[in-house]
Amino acid sequence: MTAHAAEPTPTVPPMPERTPKALRAAIAQHTPHLLPDFDEHWRWAVADAYDISTVPAFMARWWGEFAVARDPKLDAHMADLHDRAEESTDLTEAKALLEEASHIRHEVQRLEPGQ
Structure with missing residues (x-):
């Protein structure tokens, strides 16, 4: 009888740097199902609004979304x-x-x- 290796436990990816670009890249790589909502929210809240003052709130929301979804x-x-x-x-x-x-x-x- 041969021994079978145990199924590897998936590891939780680390949190990225706290920048929109790094967070977007992490979402694209590890939780791509979130990417359409991330991009739509970015366009609405930051890009189309021409308002960078919304970036901290945007980052807080998506930091939490990714932190949960990655695990x-x-x-x-x-x-x-x-x-x-x-x-x-x-x-x-x-x-x-x-x-x-x-x-x-x-x-x-x-x-x-x-x-």
């Missing part, structure tokens, strides 16, 4: 929290589920490039 387990957990909150008939339970999701969103904002 399949975390992404699934967040989807589960939202699904359970949506289906809950108990207001207290739904609120607790959404608070947990919000806490995770705040935590991923603290991630630094390379983490």
Whole structure:
């Protein structure tokens, strides 16, 4: 009998540098399903508006989106929290589920490039 190698555990890609260009490249490489929304939001919020003052808010939103989406387990957990909150008939339970999701969103904002 031959031994089979265990399936490799997918690694979570590191966070990119905190620039729109680096974040876009990371999204394109690791979470391409987010790219159309990223590009549309960039055009609407920054490029077409001719307003670079919106870049910090844009980066905060997409930093968090990528931070969650790059980790399949975390992404699934967040989807589960939202699904359970949506289906809950108990207001207290739904609120607790959404608070947990919000806490995770705040935590991923603290991630630094390379983490």
